[in-house]
Amino acid sequence: MINQSNKVAAKTKWVWTEKAAKKNPQFLRAGEPIWLHYLYHAPAEWIEEGLICEAEQKELPEGQLCFDF
Numbered sequence: 001m002i003n004q005s006n007k008v009a010a011k012t013k014w015v016w017t018e019k020a021a022k023k024n025p026q027f028l029r030a031g032e033p034i035w036l037h038y039l040y041h042a043p044a045e046w047i048e049e050g051l052i053c054e055a056e057q058k059e060l061p062e063g064q065l066c067f068d069f
Contacts (some may be wrong), residue, residue, distance in 0.1 A: 007041040012055045016043045020051040029057075 014034045019029040033039055034052055046052045 006044045008044050008047055010040050010042070010054050013039050014046075014052045015051055017053050017056045019049075023051075026065050 015031050016028045016034055018030045021028045033044075034042060034056070042052055
């Protein structure tokens with residue numbers, strides 16, 4: 001079980017890296033969001049191991065809404 005105090009908050013959301021995708025190619029793809037229950041607060045060890053990284057923020061024209069379906 002993951003310790004709640006060892007989690008890191010994302011400014012955007014956490015996504016899988018190439019390293020994670022290579023370790024588990026059947027289920028993970030680089031650049032895709034991580035599991036919903038860790039999407040914004042993920043274990044620090046995953047970041048340290050290079051399994052996840054913060055998603056890049058999308059550049060939007062002023063006044064536009066962005067829907068992430």
